[in-house]
Amino acid sequence: MKYNNIKIAKFINRKNRFISEIEIDNKIELCHVKNTGRCKELLIKGVDIFVQENNNINRKTKYSLICVKKGNILVNIDSQIPNYVAKEAIESGIVKEIKDITTIKQEVKYKNSRFDMYFETNKGKKGFIEIKGVTLEDNGIVKFPDAPSERAIKHINELIEAKKEGYEVYILFVIQLKNVKHFEPNKETHYKFYETLKYARDKGVHILAYDCFVSYDEIILKDNVDVIID
Template sequence: MQYDRVIWGKFIERPNRFVAQVEIDGAVETVHVKNTGRCKELLLPNVDVVLSESDNPNRKTKYDLVAVNKAGLGLINMDSQAPNKLMAEWLSTQGFDYIKPEYSYGASRIDFYMEYRHKKYLLEVKGCTLEKNGIGYFPDAPTERGIRHIHELIRAQKEGFAACIAFVIQMPKVKEVRPNVETHPAFGEAMVKAQRAGVQVLFLGCNVEPDSLTVDPKRIKGKFF
């Protein structure tokens, strides 16, 4: 996936989860943050950030904050919409007969429903931006919604679907994601139950550039079809 009209800036502060103050060419600009998560380990004073200029002249903010440079690791894409967009692009190259995003199942909307030769698939996508010692962790904050989706996938697997949880790793070098049990133990417990039930786990490592996010074929781990 591509971003248009990107520029660099210096992060100053984040008054709330929706906006940040960023220095651009010596001037302070209020920008939209495309991730409502905490991201406290990423958005530190004076770090370099990447901004994408909006094409909507009626917006209150001119720029979206889409990536941040983390010392010792490199550029991390923190756009929460990017994982599903990237997954849609990647799935379109995988030979499925039919792909439908935002599929209603049970009490949830699962990110993707696919078909291949009469086999039905359900895929839930999680973006990962939290890294410790070369390992990715999810979630960075408690997610009851995430647990509900896992239980839906367990039920779908029992009903004959091929169910999968895919982690889109929005940073370089990292090859796998582990449940962040320190932050949300219940998520780790749900993941164990899912894998025991046959739900597959897929990791998609990404190449991150200021103006793009692409799947790194060398960092794809796991299969479900």
């Protein structure tokens, strides 16, 4: 996935979940934060960020925050992008565990949830994929979620139900950075999520994690990452 109209800026502060102040071209501007997670370890005053300039005069903000520099690492924090990146990768065969796909549909309703993807294969299998973007990293270990997420638990429980009905079901954690050691559920932040993910694994839900190549204007799904659920 390629972005256009990207500019470098400095992060100043986060006014609320959706809006931050940035310094760009020697001016203070408002910027849309495309991630409602906490991102406290990323959004630090003075850090280099990359923003997308918008020319839509109807928008309240001229810029959208796309990427953050964390030391020598670039972290994409655009929460809208993992679904596109995952679909691109599945269709091109990068995700080896999900293969022989003939049909992919996005945002498909199942019972009380709406899963990110529904798929069919040339072998007659049908299934659902739920995508979760991951930006929280600590010494090479990446975790999800960075804030309690009852919505994520609801999705996992619905995947378990779909599995019982014969669907192939996957959770794909899209790690929005490169060069990580492994993925694990963030039990310190949301223990119930950890328990639910562990239960889902034991019930046959496939749990995958892939990292991404990230540059200031691009993100591409790359390599399988070990999932550790103790």
